[in-house]
Amino acid sequence: MLLTYCVRCMLPDSKPDLHFDTEGVCAACRAYENRKTVDWAARRDEFMDIVENYRDRSDQKWDCIVPVSGGKDSTFQVITMLELGVRPLCVTATTCDLTDVGLANIENIRNLGVDHMTFSPNPVVRRKLNRIGLEEVGDISWPEHVGIFTIPVRAAVQFDVPLIIWGENSQNEYGGPDAATTSRTLDRRWLEEFGGLLGMRVSDLAETQGIPVGDLAPYTYPDGADLERVGVTGLFLGQFFPWDGMTNALIAQASGFRTTGAVVEGSMVDYENIDNYQVGIHDYFKFLKFGFGRATDIASLHVRRGRLTRDQALSIIRARDGKFPWTYLGKPLAEILRPIGLGVDEFIEICDRFTNTSLFETKRDGSLVRDRDGNLTKLSYDNPR
Numbered sequence: 023m024l025l026t027y028c029v030r031c032m033l034p035d036s037k038p039d040l041h042f043d044t045e046g047v048c049a050a051c052r053a054y055e056n057r058k059t060v061d062w063a064a065r066r067d068e069f070m071d072i073v074e075n076y077r078d079r080s081d082q083k084w085d086c087i088v089p090v091s092g093g094k095d096s097t098f099q100v101i102t103m104l105e106l107g108v109r110p111l112c113v114t115a116t117t118c119d120l121t122d123v124g125l126a127n128i129e130n131i132r133n134l135g136v137d138h139m140t141f142s143p144n145p146v147v148r149r150k151l152n153r154i155g156l157e158e159v160g161d162i163s164w165p166e167h168v169g170i171f172t173i174p175v176r177a178a179v180q181f182d183v184p185l186i187i188w189g190e191n192s193q194n195e196y197g198g199p200d201a202a203t204t205s206r207t208l209d210r211r212w213l214e215e216f217g218g219l220l221g222m223r224v225s226d227l228a229e230t231q232g233i234p235v236g237d238l239a240p241y242t243y244p245d246g247a248d249l250e251r252v253g254v255t256g257l258f259l260g261q262f263f264p265w266d267g268m269t270n271a272l273i274a275q276a277s278g279f280r281t282t283g284a285v286v287e288g289s290m291v292d293y294e295n296i297d298n299y300q301v302g303i304h305d306y307f308k309f310l311k312f313g314f315g316r317a318t319d320i321a322s323l324h325v326r327r328g329r330l331t332r333d334q335a336l337s338i339i340r341a342r343d344g345k346f347p348w349t350y351l352g353k354p355l356a357e358i359l360r361p362i363g364l365g366v367d368e369f370i371e372i373c374d375r376f377t378n379t380s381l382f383e384t385k386r387d388g389s390l391v392r393d394r395d396g397n398l399t400k401l402s403y404d405n406p407r
């Protein structure tokens with residue numbers, strides 16, 4: 023099966039929820055194009071009006087919650103809030119396998135001058151969930167991608183701070199259904215549709231995997247009545263301020279954010295996805311299922327912004343996308359897998375189970391062709407619509 027690609031960027035039609043119009047342009051490119059018509063000054067005023075409504079005048083609490091992973095985007099979010107004179111409570115839901123540079127960047131956020139709390143879900147349960155996620159839906163990062171949405175919302179309820187300032191609307195930035203790309207708020211519905219659940223619901227886990235419901239609390243959205251009592255409202259900052267990952271990285275770096283200094287395996291930059299050793303596995307599975315990886319996402323962002331031509335992006339993607347994740351940020355695969363009780367051979371079996379073999383070269387007997395480094399060969403890279 024040959025994938026077809028957006029005529030402007032390098033996103034393929036295999037990307038879940040990505041819509042293409044009759045001209046062959048993807049929703050992410052259209053959403054970016056539509057940003058040019060936005061009156062950003064008016065959006066900024068609108069944002070400040072909302073924030074004023076929520077501002078804590080009792081001096082007992084915070085004006086908002088800012089979920090912070092410690093990445094370039096969350097560093098930028100905190101810098102922006104401080105510049106606007108808004109007092110955030112920063113909340114980190116720790117990544118599943120936090121890196122040293124990730125830890126340093128969380129420390130850096132605190133030192134921007136904010137109150138900060140870290141929430142670390144029970145690691146024993148989380149490792150079980152990593153393994154279940156990988157084996158059941160081909161996503162090792164399932165617990166992390168759920169927790170980054172549920173934990174800050176739980177903090178909002180717990181501390182009675184209704185306003186949550188999220189970063190980008192991933193549906194606008196990377197392409198999604200029309201209504202989702204223009205959404206400015208993140209609620210339970212958005213989470214259920216786009217929050218990375220992949221059809222595996224938290225409530226199912228208790229039943230099918232025998233994990234006690236109480237152990238799953240960090241991964242469950244607070245109860246509707248609690249959300250209403252506190253009046254929890256989530257906003258995407260990217261819908262009010264023009265959003266660009268590279269610009270955010272530059273601004274963050276000027277305030278102490280550290281990159282790895284070397285382009286990340288499977289990606290094409292050194293400034294993102296550097297806080298969790300499991301990300302390489304997550305991205306590799308995306309490649310196996312849909313035929314594109316992180317380099318495609320990032321290169322496409324740069325193409326949209328005119329920083330790379332489509333041809334340049336294609337060369338980069340060919341060179342970097344979808345390589346077998348022998349290491350991530352220098353850590354060997356065997357070491358990354360050890361905590362979740364998997365060996366490399368078992369891992370490769372799981373990979374094969376989730377591989378869409380119609381996207382890759384196979385031998386006569388139907389088995390996948392691998393090069394000496396274990397990499398698959400994608401059938402084709404460029405069939406614009």
Ligand SMILES: [Zn+2]
Nearest residue numbers: 028031048051
């Ligand atoms: Zn596109």
